[in-house]
Amino acid sequence: MEEDPPGPPPPRTCCSATLKQVVCGFIVSAGMVQAGVVTGWPAVLPDLQNDTSAAFNITNDDVKWIVSCTSIMGMVTNILAGSLMEWIGPRLLLSLLLMPASGFWLLQCFAPNLAIFYIGRLGGGFIASVFTTLTNPLLAELVEPDLRGMLSCLPELVVSSGVLVVYVLSYVLPWQVVTGLCAVPFLPLFCLSLLIPESPFWLVRKGRLQEAEVALQKLRDPRKNVARDELPSIRTSIMSHPQTTVMDQIKQLKVDYHAKPVILLVAIFILRELGGQLAVFSYTVYLFQKAGVDIDVFTCTILVGIVRLLATATSSVLVDRLGRRPFLFGTFLVCGIAQTTGGAFLLADIPGTSWVPLVAVLVFVLAYGLGVGPIPWILLGELIPTPVRAIGASICTFSFCASQFFVGILFPELMATLGLGGSFLLFAGANFLTSIFTFVILPESRGRTLHQLQEIFSTRTSRRPLINVASDEASEELSGSN
Template sequence: MVKCPQSSQLKLPLTRQTAFALIVASSNILIGFSIGWTAVLPKLQEDSSKFSVTEDDVAWLASLDGLVSLFSCFVSGPLVEALGPRRIMFLALLPCSGLWLLQAFAPSLSLLYLGRGLLAVSVGLVCVVVQPLVSELSPAEVRGFAASVPEVVLSLGALSSYALAFFLPWDLATAASAVPFVMLALLMALVPESPYWLVKKRKQKEAERSLRRLLGPEAKISEELSAILHSASPEQGTLKEQLRNLRAKRNHLPVLLLFASFVLREFGGRSAVFSYTVFTLRFAGLELDASGCAVLIGVIRVVSSGVSAALVDVVGRKPLLVGASAVASLASFVMGAFLCLEVPGATSWMALVGVILYTVSYGVGLGPVLWVYLGELVPSSVRSLGAAAVTTGYYLSNFVVKYVFLGLVSSLGLGRTLILFGGVDVLLFLLAWQSLPETRGRSLKDIEGSFDAPDPGQTSGQGSSPTDPKAEPSDTERPPVCEVVLDVTKL
């Protein structure tokens, strides 16, 4: 926290900048609705008034978003560089209401598949763009909080879908999912374009106007623009140049670490736990209503995501991720052990406890922190390409896990499958502990230096390491917009 005599004059620009970032973060409700929609599948399978739905259809409908989103991830990098991240977000959100209605009132199974597949294209585009854009629009002091909001919004979207599936028939629940997206698309049209992208496209005048919309007409933008010009050169705007830049260790190492982290998280059971919550609890023999328990899980996920948003700029990213990975592996091992041993009177309840523990660990660390890292660790010189590569790995592993989960349960049993997931979570724990840096309170430019080769002339006594979470950034590293009194613990 830095005190400044003129801080009161900067609170309005800070509020304006954060508000724009939060509008972008709110687009993640699309992903939450898409994930939570799978809760209607049991009712869809029971309703044969329009068409019949087989077990294979259930598996495909649950995993189709991951498969189709691979395509949108592949094309998102070139699209973002050509059109700009804010415009891509607007175009992705614009057709969503119509696509939800197409799924709700589809007269045939093929049209239901079509609506689900087209919606998955928008889901993939939003997933690639949202975190880097939020990080580029957010002040450093609240960047962790702002970058955690997409996961909170996603959790709210999933909870809403669980509740709609619990109270309504599947078609009405699907139709109700269309409600927020017209307004959200209109709000997205008000958000200024990323000044980083504008600089890379040699549109410096437009970048200045974007900064003035972000910071306010009276703000001094020269230092902020100078920092952006230093980190985002026009040559970085081409795909060919980003591929060339990716050869440097400082650029490809954070991309590889994030790629591995997202893949390990998915193979650690995230997709299975949240896409097959009702199935898992019913398989475990839970005597309570499994759909009602799924709504409870959604509530817990929202609350724990909110706790993460409050803590991520106070405790730091790395401690939350390391601790959450340990709890997630413990939860999977406990669930798996009780299901394998089939302890009378305890198995079903321990399955519920295990799912709750996993949900808390995901909401506090596994979910939001990795997405915060995606917005912070990928260098600006390869940001669109690197984010697209990481998100492609996420969706590929997401599809694989959701599609093979029921087959794994049939061949290995649910208990052994969960133990396998726990083992993968241990690998994520080790990777996070050993390889990921702390980024709390650091500028994006400073974070990029975390993966530079160490200066052989620097001794341990010459200042703090750039990866030291306790190190204070120098005055020259602080964006001027962030020189404002702000107590994040009160957010």
């Protein structure tokens, strides 16, 4: 696969435009707190299992289904998410789902039986999955290229913050209070989301060019002529491949340079989940209990949350300096090394070394927060071509949820069969494989516009059929310069 050389660096964004786009990025990303609290909330399950006053009982078998059921909902949701984004608009869809998020948490908090509790958990997983699908593509379409890397780390930073907050609350408060507090952020977030313009790419796809120009101007330097400098490139990316429906986008997936980046990202997301991140972040308390560390297991859990948050914050500063590809390769490699070390010491069971698995987990979390966690979502917003952006994001997130469910439901059985040490070694193998895969296959996307990124997977020396969805006929497109 040949890569186009990076274009000239884009002009720097002025301070006022930078501030507007940073605020926009924070508001759009804030919805991902739902994904964070959904991921971290299982830390309350030991307390819920021991609560004799609860309206229902939680068995060990229930635990794995409570952890994993949100991934089932995510698989179902992502069949619909692309259609919803294309029909309603990604920003409007974000706003509409913020209020029900609170309702589902309150449903879990006051559930009179286990069935109602599961409905609340599944509903929360549905909303988290939609936010996961739309947030990074929406961010990529709202902000300028020189800010895209930094701001695209914000969703993962919000997820890490949500995980840490739930870990801390689980240590000091009863499970029911923690569950109720998870409902608090979404009313103010709903109000703030109304200040964000709709995606200009979506507006252009709908033929609403004047609204797209207004949306761009809200977030750009007031002196910039977006109708001349930016809107034409968006129209070039979209209007040359006209589409209005998900079926149109499915037809565009027949074009190999539209399908290749989607397949690449699907592979990265599946391999990443097989590396065991869900086991670390959702089974955290149970994991440290099984490892037999000398420190209080909730203290260890909070350390995991702190390290992840700090690492993700650091990633937002480094990702545009080091590049996506080398950063992702290095952090997958470190994750594999950490898991191999921790797994080996757990299997050897050497007296006085119970601290080694804790350190290994913290090193894994550090590497995850730096690159493995945020960068695939950045790539989701950058590499999927505009003609298949909604359906491509849905396919990738579906793969993420399916593999996450697979790991979540099987991890307790893996521990019973292989032990925690053997499970760590198995996860390490997946991380080593992913590091090699990203080094060999993944192109660099740093500093490129979405229009330039759309051309990365096109071979310059060949003629390729382009699906014209308006006429259902294949036309010929000359690749390369004329």
